Amino acid sequence: MYSEKFLSQVISWRRDIHSHPELSQHEQRTSELAASVLESLGLEVKRNIGGFGVTGLLRGKNDSKTIGLRADMDALPLNEETGLEYASQTQGVMHACGHDTHTAMLLGAVCALSEIRDNLNGNVKFIFQPAEELNPVGGAPGMIRDGVLENPKVDALLALHVWPLYETGKIIMKSGPQMGASDRLFIKIHGKTAHGSAPDQGIDAIMIAAQVINSLQSIVSRSVSPLDSAVVTIGTIKGGYRYNVIPDLVELEGTVRTLREETQSRMPELITRTAKGVAESLGGSCEVKYVKGYPPLVNDSGLVKLASDSVIKLFGHDSLIIPEHPELGAEDFAFFARERPALMAWLGCRPANIDVKDFAMLHNTKFAPDENCFAYGINYFVQTVIDYLNIL
Ligand SMILES: [Zn+2]
Numbered sequence: 001m002y003s004e005k006f007l008s009q010v011i012s013w014r015r016d017i018h019s020h021p022e023l024s025q026h027e028q029r030t031s032e033l034a035a036s037v038l039e040s041l042g043l044e045v046k047r048n049i050g051g052f053g054v055t056g057l058l059r060g061k062n063d064s065k066t067i068g069l070r071a072d073m074d075a076l077p078l079n080e081e082t083g084l085e086y087a088s089q090t091q092g093v094m095h096a097c098g099h100d101t102h103t104a105m106l107l108g109a110v111c112a113l114s115e116i117r118d119n120l121n122g123n124v125k126f127i128f129q130p131a132e133e134l135n136p137v138g139g140a141p142g143m144i145r146d147g148v149l150e151n152p153k154v155d156a157l158l159a160l161h162v163w164p165l166y167e168t169g170k171i172i173m174k175s176g177p178q179m180g181a182s183d184r185l186f187i188k189i190h191g192k193t194a195h196g197s198a199p200d201q202g203i204d205a206i207m208i209a210a211q212v213i214n215s216l217q218s219i220v221s222r223s224v225s226p227l228d229s230a231v232v233t234i235g236t237i238k239g240g241y242r243y244n245v246i247p248d249l250v251e252l253e254g255t256v257r258t259l260r261e262e263t264q265s266r267m268p269e270l271i272t273r274t275a276k277g278v279a280e281s282l283g284g285s286c287e288v289k290y291v292k293g294y295p296p297l298v299n300d301s302g303l304v305k306l307a308s309d310s311v312i313k314l315f316g317h318d319s320l321i322i323p324e325h326p327e328l329g330a331e332d333f334a335f336f337a338r339e340r341p342a343l344m345a346w347l348g349c350r351p352a353n354i355d356v357k358d359f360a361m362l363h364n365t366k367f368a369p370d371e372n373c374f375a376y377g378i379n380y381f382v383q384t385v386i387d388y389l390n391i392l
């Protein structure tokens with residue numbers, strides 16, 4: 001295996017990054033660590049791409065192709081509760097989405113691929129990306145605007161995300177949509193205030209809000225094909241002044257998830273029309289603000305075929321899992337996947353002896369991925385890069 005020599009180094013990088021987490025757009029220390037490793041191995045390094053983004057170019061024996069490998073670097077505004085000895089030293093910030101492991105594994109792949117650079121049938125561009133958690137802005141669009149996919153042109157991209165639903169040793173991928181689009185929704189409902197005993201003299205914004213919330217669910221059941229997927233979730237509702245006063249204002253906030261860009265693009269109009277129609281039919285009015293976030297993540301079928309073969313070659317058939325359904329969580333690697341053929345695979349990171357229901361999931365303050373998954377991640381990257389560069 002390619003990773004053996006570097007595993008203890010990768011674990012110490014990961015623990016160092018884990019104990020010094022940085023929020024989106026503040027990844028200064030983490031990006032400097034990545035850049036210094038890339039420089040020490042003689043790669044061509046560029047800093048400050050789309051914020052704290054860093055790239056390292058490893059030139060192979062020819063320039064026929066360039067494959068990009070991407071890791072994200074940012075942490076979340078959470079208070080860590082893992083009790084690990086290398087837990088976050090920054091109050092209120094935690095690597096709860098495993099981006100510390102992504103950065104460390106990619107550095108492991110840098111080490112392993114550097115050793116065989118003279119045999120590589122093309123180039124590898126390592127991409128360390130900031131601000132993945134900053135929906136709807138993200139970190140990928142800034143790097144793309146700053147030219148990360150050019151000079152030399154990146155032909156295809158790979159990424160990994162640790163995935164606690166699956167055991168260590170499994171690599172999970174599917175063709176087509178693998179993760180959803182994630183948009184945000186803000187609705188203000190206006191009515192007219194009155195005494196609670198005299199509803200006829202007012203326009204009840206709370207009652208209108210209840211009808212709006214119900215009607216929004218009918219968009220999913222009646223306006224989206226039953227063979228497609230969409231979710232509208234209202235996560236907050238704020239309104240009212242006192243138990244016996246009819247309120248004139250209710251504010252709702254929510255999220256909209258879809259799996260296809262065509263469905264995503266229809267949602268603003270469907271939601272606005274429904275919410276306004278309901279509010280006006282009851283004598284009130286309503287403002288809708290729809291903020292488009294990350295697009296759906298669509299994996300390239302050719303890359304899935306190639307990478308599946310690489311996984312089987314490395315670890316056998318049992319390691320490869322093709323999930324039946326996509327997930328509606330969002331991932332800003334989707335912006336890269338819109339520009340080039342791309343594949344994000346999930347990496348099982350739950351010890352086999354711990355049941356799913358007893359293991360903390362992503363964005364949980366107790367999330368503690370199994371470090372034994374690193375070898376799988378690094379070897380996956382290395383083998384898939386070799387196999388991709390060797391196809392004609
Ligand atoms: Zn996350």
Ligand SMILES: [Zn+2]
Nearest residue numbers: 097099132161
């Ligand atoms: Zn993540």
